[in-house]
Amino acid sequence: MTPLRTLLALPVSCALLAVAATASSAPATPASDTVLAQLVTRGGVPAAALLAREETGTRYAHAGTGIARDDHFRAGSITKTFIATVVLQLAAEHRLSLSDTVEQHLPGLVRGAGNDGRALTLRALLTHTSGLADFTQDTRGVVPVTPLQAVRLALTHPPADRGRFSYSSTNYVLLGMVIRQVTGDSYATEAERRIIAPLGLTGTSFPGSRADLPSPHGRAYAADGTDVTSLDPRVAGAAGELVTTLADLDRFYAALLGGRLLPPRWLREMRDTRAAHGAYGMGLFPVKLPCGVTVWGHNGRISGSYVRTAATVDGRRVLTYRVNTDAIADPDLEPRLLAAEFCPRHP
Template identity: 85%
Template sequence: MPPIRTLPAVPVAVALLALCPAASSAPSVPATDAVLPLLVTRGGAPAAALLAHEETGTRYDGAGRGIARADRFRAGSITKTFLATVVLQLAAQHRLSLSDTVERHLPGVVRGAGNDGRALTLRALLTHTSGLYDFTRDTGGVVPVSPRQALHIALTHPPADRGRFAYSNTNYVLLGLVVEQVTGRSYAAEAERRIIAPLGLTGTSFPGFRATLPSPHGHAYDADGTDVTDLDPRVAGAAGELVTTLADLDRFYAALLGGELLPARALREMLDTRAAHGAYGMGLFPARLPCGVTVWGHNGRITGSYVRTAATVDGRRVLTFRVNTTSIADPGLEPRLLAAEFCPRTP
């Protein structure tokens, strides 16, 4: 979150990908192993790595020094895909409805400065169309806060226009509280029970307030080179606290898009971007590449870590890449790397 910003990273990524040239003018596409080193030489990262999952197997590549294939790292807003999956599972089990108001589950919690939980649905939170102010704009994404403190910050600001897409970490902090209210367990416990354990994601965890990373892990650096490996995850909470690995993210998105975690109807709803006018589904967003291929996934930015997962809509091909710093200096490299993986190359 800022400098790490978990949320704003999403719309930025969407906008950057939208700047790719049209398919008709696209040049021949380089291989990923040609683009990845550019994240170090032009992107300013100490190190970068990717893991691609394809029908023929997996492929790992690294550049620079300081990242190993099995490392645990902070995944920022990719947490949102996990949380959205839990909410959609609860909806499929009729334990809540996406048309429920926030007020129904958290009475009196969303009030102030024109904000009103009686007028907001869970669907609006999932799709970032609630208009709720992003609390990390005030904390800079570096101040640890409880969920209630995050909400207090957000609710001192008037909402933006409801029904318009506006990425806000506050939406997913609220969803974390809804999950706890509905199930009697934390969102982290529900994600562990419903996703992490069934899929065998042994490198994935919700650290809560633990500032250290589990082993094995490398170091993480802010843009100025400061070592920020230790970080209180409460700067992001339900909007971005996840710790994971390259392999676990590939496995998770392959399983999700492959229909292992949600019934077909719920998965279609997750991929429906109409509420956000094409920008976002529910914990996932599409990116159309220069060759015309559309991939689905999410990115995550938190101090010392930037990660991006993208997959084909059937989950059969997945790419996750990461750098061990807060952001990529050359934003054009992300769409280039995705195109290198998912667009056919000219011989």
């Protein structure tokens, strides 16, 4: 016969098992979603959102108020990945060579204060090893300028050491000018024809001088809280003009790193960081995470917006996150977010 205390214990045990089963069936919050929330609580941003793309599907998360999944936003320097892709496609078509000098395509333009386009190659522009000053030092990223004005501002400054990595948006403004010289069309037209339309990036555009964001969109705030939702994209031009969505950026980087936009040789060139001593490829840069995984992508900062996309080298896993301001109070949160997404069992 079963002891009485054993019989009395059975209902309690069953109840505990039921609780345990219920707890185990509840989905755990992904670690990256937890870090995303900290962008609001510790990073001081009004709102944040991420869209993770995996082979099994996508996952969306947001924190704070003011951001929706399908919102359009300014992507800043993520534009550089699009521009680099177009240039490398032109190289694959033998319409230009990365060893071409800037002078060959834009004769007489890059001269002054020790800068000389005869000594600079397209490879140097792509890898930020030209030494050209960043025109946004003068405009602070808030003054609209034409490409020619941007270059002339940069040429009032002496160059940094040529051959060393020195990030400068002037490089990509010049690449935008080279695209027009080679093709007869603007960089926006070429990117639309070669990337945006083939991939079906319906939320992505180069707005030119249009200051309003397409609908739907939320608000964008400068670091001091000023509403900067309306912004003339000519503050960045070919170096940062792009407007896009979370889903479109995930799709773009998955296609790029998955080999759908460039032949294998040219995708390897894009990921070759030797010219920039490991810091940068061509429109992409790598980050090695604590678990040993290396992710590839780019970030973008423009008044009212900060965006970061990172992906595995094969493009099978992609994460894009954004905040609706250009400042994050705690810079350690981004590496933690990437590690939480791409490193298994990261705390």
